[in-house]
Amino acid sequence: MANQIIRIATRKSPLALWQAEHVAERLKRAFPGLETELVTMTTKGDKLLDAPLAKVGGKGLFVKELEQGMLEGRADIAVHSMKDVPVEFPDGLHLSVILQREDPTDAFVSNRYTSLSELPERPRIGTCSLRRQCQIKEKFPNAEILTLRGNVNTRLAKLDAGEFDAIILASAGLIRLGMQHRIAARLDPSESLPAIGQGAIGIECRSDDTVINELLSRLHDPETHICVSAERAMNARLKGGCQVPIAGFATLQSDTLYMRGLVGDPDGSVIYRAEHSGPAEQAEQIGVSIAEELLASGGDKILQALLD
Numbered sequence: 319m320a321n322q323i324i325r326i327a328t329r330k331s332p333l334a335l336w337q338a339e340h341v342a343e344r345l346k347r348a349f350p351g352l353e354t355e356l357v358t359m360t361t362k363g364d365k366l367l368d369a370p371l372a373k374v375g376g377k378g379l380f381v382k383e384l385e386q387g388m389l390e391g392r393a394d395i396a397v398h399s400m401k402d403v404p405v406e407f408p409d410g411l412h413l414s415v416i417l418q419r420e421d422p423t424d425a426f427v428s429n430r431y432t433s434l435s436e437l438p439e440r441p442r443i444g445t446c447s448l449r450r451q452c453q454i455k456e457k458f459p460n461a462e463i464l465t466l467r468g469n470v471n472t473r474l475a476k477l478d479a480g481e482f483d484a485i486i487l488a489s490a491g492l493i494r495l496g497m498q499h500r501i502a503a504r505l506d507p508s509e510s511l512p513a514i515g516q517g518a519i520g521i522e523c524r525s526d527d528t529v530i531n532e533l534l535s536r537l538h539d540p541e542t543h544i545c546v547s548a549e550r551a552m553n554a555r556l557k558g559g560c561q562v563p564i565a566g567f568a569t570l571q572s573d574t575l576y577m578r579g580l581v582g583d584p585d586g587s588v589i590y591r592a593e594h595s596g597p598a599e600q601a602e603q604i605g606v607s608i609a610e611e612l613l614a615s616g617g618d619k620i621l622q623a624l625l626d
C-alpha cells in the first residue's frame with residue numbers, strides 16, 4: 319500500500335474541502351506512508367448559486383462531476399455529504415463506506431434570538447430547504463421564508479448583514495468549520511427533523527477497485543451505515559431528491575433501530591409523520607414501511623403536486 323497516491327475528488331467549498339482533508343488525514347493515520355492528493359472540481363450545484371435549489375431540480379447536482387472524474391480515471395475516490403448523494407449510483411461506481419455521523423441536528427442560528435420559541439410572530443427566516451421551510455411554517459404560519467443559498471460562510475454573512483431574524487443550517491457543517499459558537503440552539507429532531515443522511519460523510523469509488531475498497535473499509539462506521547441505510551430506503555421509496563419537503567432520521571439503541579419520517583406541504587399547512595422501530599437487520603424495511611405509511615396518509619398527493 320505504500321507509494322500509492324489516493325486522488326480524492328472534492329468540491330471547492332470550505333466544507334467540502336474540510337471533509338476531503340478529513341478523509342485524507344484518516345487514511346494517512348490508518349496507513350502510514352500512504353499519500354493523498356485533492357482533485358478539486360466544480361459541480362452544477364456550485365454554479366447555480368443564484369437560483370433557489372428547489373427550482374433548479376435535478377438529482378446529483380453536487381456529485382455528478384465528481385463521479386465523471388472517477389469514471390474517467392482522474393480521481394480514485396469522492397467524498398460527499400450523504401445528504402447530497404442520490405439514491406442511485408452510475409454503473410461502475412458505488413458507495414464504499416460511511417464515516418461516523420457528526421451531530422445530525424439542524425442548527426438555529428440568529429444574532430437576536432436564542433431559540434425558536436423566542437421568535438416574533440412573523441419571523442424572517444432564511445433557508446432554501448423545503449424540509450426546513452415546512453417545519454418552520456407549521457410552527458409560525460406567518461413566517462416569511464427568504465431565499466438563502468451559497469456556502470456556509472456566505473449564508474452567515476447574509477445573516478450578519480441583517481437580512482433575517484434567523485437562519486437554519488446543519489449543525490454538522492458549522493461544527494466541522496469550527497463555527498459551533500454560531501449555533502444559538504440545536505433543534506431537537508421533534509422540532510426540525512433532519513434530512514436523510516444529514517451529518518454523515520460518505521465515500522464513493524469504483525466498485526471494482528479492490529485496493530481502494532479495502533483501504534476505505536478501515537473508515538467505515540457500521541452504526542451510521544445502518545441508520546443512513548434506513549433513511550435512504552425511505553427516500554428511495556418516496557422517490558425523493560434533496561429538493562422535496564421530506565425528512566427522515568434513524569438512531570440505534572443497542573440493536574434496535576428507531577426511525578421517524580415526515581412529508582409536508584411546503585407551506586406547513588399539513589405535515590404527515592410516521593415512526594417505526596425494529597431490529598437493526600431490518601433497517602431498510604423499516605425505512606420503506608415509513609415511506610409507505612407517509613404515502614398512504616396523503617404524502618403521495620403532496621409529492622405529486624410538487625412534480626407538476
Ligand SMILES: NCc1[nH]cc(CCC(=O)O)c1CC(=O)O
Pocket residue numbers: 399400401402486487488489490491515516517518519
Ligand atoms: N445542502 C448543503 C449541505 N450538505 C451538507 C451540509 C451540512 C453537512 C452535513 O449534513 O453533513 C450542507 C449545509 C447545510 O445544510 O447547512
